[in-house]
Amino acid sequence: MSETPVYRKIIHIDMDAFYASVEQMDNPALRGKPVAVGGSENRGVVSAASYEARKFGVRSAISGVLAKKYCPEIIFVRPRFDRYKEISGKIHEIFHDYTDMVEPLSLDEAYLDVTQNKKGNPSASLLAQEIRLRILNEVGISASAGISINKFVAKIASDVNKPNGQKTVNPDEVEAFLEELPIRKFYGVGKVTTEKMYQLGIFTGTDLKSKSMEFLEKHFGKSGGFYYNVVRGIHNSEVKSHRITKSVAAENTFDVNLTSEIFMLEQLDAIATTLERRLKKHKISGKTVTLKIKYSDFTQQTRSKTLPYFISDKSLILETVEELLYQERMKDSVRLLGISLNNLNTEEKKAVIVQLKFAF
Secondary structure, eight states, rough: OOOOOOOOOOOEEEETTTTHHHHHHHGGGGTSSSSESSOOOOBBOSSSSSSHHTTTOOOOTTBBBHHHHOOTTTTTOOOOHHHHHHHHHHHHHOOOOOOOOOOOEETTTEEEESOTTTOSSOHHHHHHHHHHHHIIISSSSOEEEEESHHHHHHHHTTTTTOOOEEEEOOOHHHHHHHSBGGGGGGGGOOHHHHHHHTTOOBBBBEEEEEHHHHHHHHHTHHHHHHHHHHTTTTOOOOOOSSOOOOOOEEEEEEEEEEOOHHHHHHHHHHHHHHHHHHHEEEEEEEEEEEEEEETTSEEEEEEEEEEEEEEEHHHHHHHHHHHHHTTTSSSEEEEEEEEEEEEEOOOOOOOOOOOOOOOO
Protein backbone atom coordinates (compact mmCIF):
# COMPACT_ATOMS: atom_id res chain seq x y z
CA MET A 1 0.00 0.00 0.00
CA SER A 2 1.59 3.28 -1.15
CA GLU A 3 1.60 6.31 1.10
CA THR A 4 -0.33 9.42 0.07
CA PRO A 5 2.18 12.15 -0.85
CA VAL A 6 2.18 15.13 1.47
CA TYR A 7 3.06 18.73 0.64
CA ARG A 8 3.88 22.14 2.00
CA LYS A 9 1.15 24.76 2.16
CA ILE A 10 2.43 28.08 0.81
CA ILE A 11 0.51 31.35 0.53
CA HIS A 12 1.76 34.25 -1.57
CA ILE A 13 0.10 37.52 -0.53
CA ASP A 14 0.36 40.42 -2.98
CA MET A 15 -1.16 43.81 -2.15
CA ASP A 16 -3.26 45.33 -4.93
CA ALA A 17 -1.58 48.40 -6.47
CA PHE A 18 -0.05 48.99 -3.05
CA TYR A 19 1.46 52.49 -3.24
CA ALA A 20 -1.50 53.85 -5.21
CA SER A 21 -3.99 52.12 -2.89
CA VAL A 22 -2.37 53.73 0.16
CA GLU A 23 -2.61 57.15 -1.50
CA GLN A 24 -6.28 56.58 -2.36
CA MET A 25 -6.98 55.37 1.17
CA ASP A 26 -5.36 58.44 2.73
CA ASN A 27 -6.89 60.91 0.28
CA PRO A 28 -10.56 60.16 -0.53
CA ALA A 29 -10.42 62.68 -3.40
CA LEU A 30 -8.20 60.21 -5.29
CA ARG A 31 -10.54 57.24 -4.95
CA GLY A 32 -11.89 55.91 -8.23
CA LYS A 33 -9.47 58.07 -10.21
CA PRO A 34 -6.38 57.17 -12.28
CA VAL A 35 -3.38 57.72 -9.99
CA ALA A 36 0.34 57.36 -10.68
CA VAL A 37 2.77 57.34 -7.76
CA GLY A 38 6.06 58.92 -8.84
CA GLY A 39 6.91 60.67 -12.07
CA SER A 40 5.25 63.74 -13.53
CA GLU A 41 3.91 64.82 -16.89
CA ASN A 42 7.35 66.19 -17.72
CA ARG A 43 9.84 63.83 -16.02
CA GLY A 44 10.46 60.83 -13.84
CA VAL A 45 9.33 57.23 -13.80
CA VAL A 46 6.05 55.83 -12.46
CA SER A 47 6.57 53.67 -9.35
CA ALA A 48 2.99 52.37 -9.17
CA ALA A 49 -0.37 52.90 -10.86
CA SER A 50 -3.92 52.49 -9.59
CA TYR A 51 -6.19 50.02 -11.36
CA GLU A 52 -8.09 52.95 -12.84
CA ALA A 53 -4.83 54.08 -14.50
CA ARG A 54 -3.86 50.56 -15.57
CA LYS A 55 -6.96 50.39 -17.79
CA PHE A 56 -5.22 52.97 -19.98
CA GLY A 57 -1.94 51.03 -20.11
CA VAL A 58 -0.17 52.96 -17.35
CA ARG A 59 2.26 50.64 -15.55
CA SER A 60 5.18 50.91 -13.15
CA ALA A 61 8.56 51.70 -14.73
CA ILE A 62 7.14 53.71 -17.65
CA SER A 63 7.95 57.39 -17.92
CA GLY A 64 5.60 60.04 -16.58
CA VAL A 65 5.48 61.55 -20.08
CA LEU A 66 4.18 58.26 -21.49
CA ALA A 67 1.71 57.87 -18.62
CA LYS A 68 0.27 61.31 -19.41
CA LYS A 69 0.05 60.37 -23.09
CA TYR A 70 -1.80 57.13 -22.32
CA CYS A 71 -4.10 58.74 -19.75
CA PRO A 72 -4.48 62.55 -20.01
CA GLU A 73 -6.52 62.58 -16.76
CA ILE A 74 -3.75 60.87 -14.75
CA ILE A 75 -3.04 62.35 -11.32
CA PHE A 76 0.62 62.23 -10.27
CA VAL A 77 1.37 61.81 -6.56
CA ARG A 78 4.77 62.03 -4.89
CA PRO A 79 5.75 58.74 -3.20
CA ARG A 80 5.76 58.60 0.61
CA PHE A 81 7.93 55.62 1.42
CA ASP A 82 7.79 56.15 5.18
CA ARG A 83 4.02 55.80 5.00
CA TYR A 84 4.25 52.68 2.82
CA LYS A 85 6.69 51.11 5.30
CA GLU A 86 4.31 51.94 8.15
CA ILE A 87 1.37 50.25 6.38
CA SER A 88 3.57 47.29 5.40
CA GLY A 89 4.52 46.86 9.06
CA LYS A 90 0.84 46.61 10.06
CA ILE A 91 0.24 44.00 7.36
CA HIS A 92 3.21 41.94 8.53
CA GLU A 93 1.89 42.00 12.09
CA ILE A 94 -1.22 40.28 10.73
CA PHE A 95 0.93 37.70 8.90
CA HIS A 96 2.75 36.84 12.12
CA ASP A 97 -0.55 36.13 13.86
CA TYR A 98 -0.71 33.06 11.63
CA THR A 99 2.91 31.95 11.18
CA ASP A 100 6.47 33.08 11.86
CA MET A 101 7.51 31.55 8.53
CA VAL A 102 7.11 34.82 6.61
CA GLU A 103 9.45 35.78 3.77
CA PRO A 104 8.98 39.37 2.56
CA LEU A 105 9.80 40.01 -1.10
CA SER A 106 9.11 43.75 -0.87
CA LEU A 107 6.88 46.12 1.07
CA ASP A 108 3.80 44.80 -0.72
CA GLU A 109 4.27 41.04 -1.05
CA ALA A 110 5.39 38.05 0.99
CA TYR A 111 5.39 34.27 1.17
CA LEU A 112 3.83 32.53 4.18
CA ASP A 113 4.41 28.88 5.03
CA VAL A 114 1.24 27.83 6.86
CA THR A 115 1.90 24.08 6.80
CA GLN A 116 2.00 24.30 10.56
CA ASN A 117 0.26 27.50 11.66
CA LYS A 118 -0.67 29.26 14.89
CA LYS A 119 -4.40 28.88 14.22
CA GLY A 120 -4.23 25.12 13.82
CA ASN A 121 -6.27 25.48 10.62
CA PRO A 122 -5.55 22.73 8.06
CA SER A 123 -6.95 24.79 5.16
CA ALA A 124 -4.43 27.17 3.59
CA SER A 125 -7.21 28.57 1.38
CA LEU A 126 -9.37 29.53 4.37
CA LEU A 127 -6.33 31.05 6.11
CA ALA A 128 -5.56 33.17 3.03
CA GLN A 129 -9.18 34.33 2.90
CA GLU A 130 -9.09 35.28 6.58
CA ILE A 131 -5.75 37.13 6.23
CA ARG A 132 -7.01 39.10 3.24
CA LEU A 133 -10.21 40.05 5.09
CA ARG A 134 -8.23 41.23 8.10
CA ILE A 135 -5.96 43.38 5.93
CA LEU A 136 -9.02 44.96 4.32
CA ASN A 137 -10.81 45.59 7.64
CA GLU A 138 -7.86 46.53 9.84
CA VAL A 139 -5.60 48.33 7.34
CA GLY A 140 -8.06 49.50 4.71
CA ILE A 141 -6.66 48.17 1.44
CA SER A 142 -7.15 44.97 -0.52
CA ALA A 143 -4.80 42.06 -1.18
CA SER A 144 -4.77 39.05 -3.49
CA ALA A 145 -3.39 35.61 -2.73
CA GLY A 146 -2.08 32.48 -4.39
CA ILE A 147 -2.08 29.18 -2.53
CA SER A 148 -0.22 26.04 -3.56
CA ILE A 149 2.46 23.47 -2.73
CA ASN A 150 5.47 25.70 -3.43
CA LYS A 151 6.53 29.33 -3.78
CA PHE A 152 6.73 29.28 -7.58
CA VAL A 153 3.13 28.16 -8.17
CA ALA A 154 1.74 30.30 -5.33
CA LYS A 155 3.41 33.40 -6.81
CA ILE A 156 1.85 32.80 -10.23
CA ALA A 157 -1.54 31.93 -8.71
CA SER A 158 -1.76 35.21 -6.78
CA ASP A 159 -2.00 37.09 -10.09
CA VAL A 160 -4.90 35.05 -11.49
CA ASN A 161 -7.82 36.70 -9.69
CA LYS A 162 -6.41 40.17 -9.03
CA PRO A 163 -7.52 42.51 -7.62
CA ASN A 164 -9.01 41.43 -4.28
CA GLY A 165 -9.17 37.72 -5.10
CA GLN A 166 -7.34 34.46 -4.58
CA LYS A 167 -6.53 31.27 -6.44
CA THR A 168 -5.75 27.87 -4.95
CA VAL A 169 -3.84 25.32 -7.02
CA ASN A 170 -4.23 22.00 -5.26
CA PRO A 171 -1.51 19.31 -5.46
CA ASP A 172 -3.32 17.30 -8.13
CA GLU A 173 -3.93 20.45 -10.23
CA VAL A 174 -0.38 21.82 -10.32
CA GLU A 175 0.91 20.22 -13.51
CA ALA A 176 -2.29 20.90 -15.50
CA PHE A 177 -2.27 24.53 -14.26
CA LEU A 178 1.32 25.00 -15.43
CA GLU A 179 0.79 23.19 -18.74
CA GLU A 180 -2.01 25.59 -19.73
CA LEU A 181 -0.09 28.69 -18.64
CA PRO A 182 1.34 31.04 -21.30
CA ILE A 183 5.13 30.99 -20.96
CA ARG A 184 5.22 34.78 -20.46
CA LYS A 185 3.33 34.27 -17.19
CA PHE A 186 5.94 31.95 -15.71
CA TYR A 187 7.58 33.73 -12.79
CA GLY A 188 11.21 34.44 -13.65
CA VAL A 189 10.72 34.35 -17.43
CA GLY A 190 11.31 37.94 -18.55
CA LYS A 191 10.84 39.64 -21.91
CA VAL A 192 14.14 38.54 -23.42
CA THR A 193 13.72 34.90 -22.33
CA THR A 194 10.09 34.90 -23.52
CA GLU A 195 11.19 36.01 -27.00
CA LYS A 196 13.90 33.35 -27.06
CA MET A 197 11.39 30.68 -26.03
CA TYR A 198 8.97 31.84 -28.74
CA GLN A 199 11.73 31.40 -31.32
CA LEU A 200 12.23 27.84 -30.05
CA GLY A 201 8.51 27.08 -30.36
CA ILE A 202 7.81 27.32 -26.63
CA PHE A 203 4.58 29.23 -26.04
CA THR A 204 2.94 27.37 -23.15
CA GLY A 205 3.86 25.17 -20.22
CA THR A 206 2.99 22.14 -22.35
CA ASP A 207 5.57 23.23 -24.95
CA LEU A 208 8.17 23.75 -22.24
CA LYS A 209 7.43 20.36 -20.70
CA SER A 210 8.02 18.66 -24.04
CA LYS A 211 11.66 19.80 -24.10
CA SER A 212 14.40 17.64 -22.60
CA MET A 213 16.76 18.75 -19.85
CA GLU A 214 19.61 18.64 -22.39
CA PHE A 215 17.72 20.89 -24.83
CA LEU A 216 16.89 23.47 -22.16
CA GLU A 217 20.41 23.52 -20.70
CA LYS A 218 21.85 23.91 -24.20
CA HIS A 219 19.72 26.99 -24.89
CA PHE A 220 19.37 28.49 -21.38
CA GLY A 221 22.42 27.27 -19.46
CA LYS A 222 21.90 26.72 -15.73
CA SER A 223 18.40 28.20 -15.97
CA GLY A 224 17.44 25.27 -18.20
CA GLY A 225 17.34 22.93 -15.21
CA PHE A 226 15.13 25.39 -13.33
CA TYR A 227 12.64 25.56 -16.23
CA TYR A 228 12.66 21.77 -16.60
CA ASN A 229 11.74 21.30 -12.93
CA VAL A 230 9.24 24.11 -12.29
CA VAL A 231 6.99 23.15 -15.20
CA ARG A 232 6.71 19.76 -13.47
CA GLY A 233 5.75 21.44 -10.19
CA ILE A 234 9.19 20.88 -8.64
CA HIS A 235 10.47 23.90 -6.71
CA ASN A 236 12.05 23.13 -3.35
CA SER A 237 12.95 26.63 -2.19
CA GLU A 238 11.85 27.07 1.41
CA VAL A 239 10.14 30.13 2.87
CA LYS A 240 13.00 31.93 4.62
CA SER A 241 11.86 34.14 7.48
CA HIS A 242 15.23 35.93 7.56
CA ARG A 243 16.44 36.86 4.09
CA ILE A 244 20.10 37.68 3.62
CA THR A 245 20.67 41.15 2.19
CA LYS A 246 22.74 40.87 -0.99
CA SER A 247 22.80 44.49 -2.11
CA VAL A 248 22.28 47.98 -0.69
CA ALA A 249 21.60 50.83 -3.10
CA ALA A 250 20.54 54.45 -3.45
CA GLU A 251 19.68 56.38 -6.60
CA ASN A 252 18.14 59.63 -7.83
CA THR A 253 16.21 60.69 -10.96
CA PHE A 254 16.84 64.32 -11.93
CA ASP A 255 14.35 66.98 -12.99
CA VAL A 256 16.88 68.25 -15.55
CA ASN A 257 19.25 65.96 -17.43
CA LEU A 258 22.90 66.27 -16.39
CA THR A 259 25.53 66.88 -19.06
CA SER A 260 28.64 67.58 -16.98
CA GLU A 261 30.61 65.12 -14.83
CA ILE A 262 31.07 67.92 -12.27
CA PHE A 263 27.31 68.18 -11.76
CA MET A 264 27.12 64.39 -11.66
CA LEU A 265 29.70 64.25 -8.89
CA GLU A 266 27.66 66.70 -6.83
CA GLN A 267 24.64 64.41 -7.14
CA LEU A 268 26.71 61.29 -6.45
CA ASP A 269 27.97 62.89 -3.25
CA ALA A 270 24.38 63.20 -2.00
CA ILE A 271 23.54 59.65 -3.14
CA ALA A 272 26.65 58.30 -1.37
CA THR A 273 25.54 60.07 1.83
CA THR A 274 22.18 58.27 1.68
CA LEU A 275 23.89 54.95 0.94
CA GLU A 276 26.32 55.36 3.85
CA ARG A 277 23.42 56.08 6.21
CA ARG A 278 21.64 52.88 5.13
CA LEU A 279 24.80 50.80 5.45
CA LYS A 280 25.63 52.05 8.92
CA LYS A 281 22.05 51.70 10.14
CA HIS A 282 22.17 47.97 9.37
CA LYS A 283 25.90 47.54 10.11
CA ILE A 284 26.60 46.38 6.56
CA SER A 285 29.73 46.78 4.43
CA GLY A 286 30.69 45.44 1.02
CA LYS A 287 33.47 45.01 -1.50
CA THR A 288 31.85 45.66 -4.89
CA VAL A 289 30.84 49.23 -5.80
CA THR A 290 28.53 49.67 -8.81
CA LEU A 291 27.68 52.93 -10.54
CA LYS A 292 24.34 52.91 -12.36
CA ILE A 293 23.78 55.41 -15.18
CA LYS A 294 20.50 55.90 -17.03
CA TYR A 295 20.74 58.16 -20.07
CA SER A 296 18.12 60.53 -21.49
CA ASP A 297 17.14 57.89 -24.08
CA PHE A 298 16.41 55.47 -21.18
CA THR A 299 19.32 53.17 -22.02
CA GLN A 300 21.15 52.00 -18.92
CA GLN A 301 24.78 51.25 -18.10
CA THR A 302 26.54 49.90 -15.01
CA ARG A 303 30.21 50.11 -14.09
CA SER A 304 31.63 48.09 -11.19
CA LYS A 305 34.81 47.68 -9.21
CA THR A 306 35.56 45.08 -6.53
CA LEU A 307 37.92 46.10 -3.74
CA PRO A 308 40.08 43.71 -1.69
CA TYR A 309 38.43 44.87 1.55
CA PHE A 310 34.97 45.72 2.93
CA ILE A 311 33.90 49.38 2.94
CA SER A 312 30.93 51.38 4.20
CA ASP A 313 32.37 54.90 4.52
CA LYS A 314 31.08 57.54 2.13
CA SER A 315 34.60 58.80 1.32
CA LEU A 316 35.76 55.39 0.10
CA ILE A 317 32.53 54.76 -1.79
CA LEU A 318 32.74 58.15 -3.50
CA GLU A 319 36.41 57.69 -4.35
CA THR A 320 35.58 54.44 -6.17
CA VAL A 321 32.49 55.94 -7.84
CA GLU A 322 34.52 58.89 -9.14
CA GLU A 323 36.97 56.45 -10.70
CA LEU A 324 34.08 54.59 -12.34
CA LEU A 325 32.50 57.84 -13.55
CA TYR A 326 35.64 58.84 -15.44
CA GLN A 327 36.25 55.32 -16.73
CA GLU A 328 34.77 56.30 -20.09
CA ARG A 329 33.04 59.28 -21.65
CA MET A 330 29.29 59.72 -21.26
CA LYS A 331 27.44 58.85 -24.45
CA ASP A 332 24.51 61.18 -23.71
CA SER A 333 22.97 63.40 -21.03
CA VAL A 334 22.06 61.58 -17.82
CA ARG A 335 18.62 61.37 -16.17
CA LEU A 336 19.41 58.98 -13.30
CA LEU A 337 22.43 58.02 -11.20
CA GLY A 338 22.66 55.29 -8.61
CA ILE A 339 25.25 53.62 -6.39
CA SER A 340 25.02 50.10 -5.01
CA LEU A 341 27.26 48.00 -2.79
CA ASN A 342 27.37 44.24 -3.31
CA ASN A 343 29.52 41.32 -2.15
CA LEU A 344 28.40 42.15 1.38
CA ASN A 345 29.56 40.91 4.75
CA THR A 346 26.01 39.57 5.26
CA GLU A 347 26.35 36.87 2.60
CA GLU A 348 26.65 33.31 3.78
CA LYS A 349 27.13 29.98 2.07
CA LYS A 350 23.84 28.63 0.82
CA ALA A 351 22.50 25.87 3.02
CA VAL A 352 21.50 22.58 1.46
CA ILE A 353 17.72 22.68 1.02
CA VAL A 354 15.80 19.54 1.91
CA GLN A 355 12.22 19.17 0.64
CA LEU A 356 9.94 18.73 3.66
CA LYS A 357 6.51 17.24 3.14
CA PHE A 358 3.37 17.70 5.20
CA ALA A 359 -0.34 17.07 4.73
CA PHE A 360 -1.85 19.67 2.39
